[in-house]
Amino acid sequence: MVLTFECVCGNQTGLFATGDRDEQGREYLEAEDDDRISWVMGETGMLFKCSFCGHTYRLEKQ
Structure with missing residues (x-):
């Protein structure tokens, strides 16, 4: 696994x-x-966007 995403609701994916x-x-x-x-x-x-709770995160382009 290279990166792990974890939402505030506990949803995780790699x-x-x-x-x-x-x-x-x-x-x-x-x-x-x-x-x-x-x-x-x-x-x-x-x-x-988390598919479980719908919380959305934004990663700005640098």
Whole structure:
């Protein structure tokens, strides 16, 4: 497991490295369980939404 997401409600899911890489050599991530969390890429960052309680988190683009 590369990254772990845990919501305030206790929902947890892991993100794993797939082994596949893009042109710059960065490795792709895949969610352990797609039903536990959803995410949307926006112009200013990413939104993560817990599928259990609906709590939404924002990660700003740097």
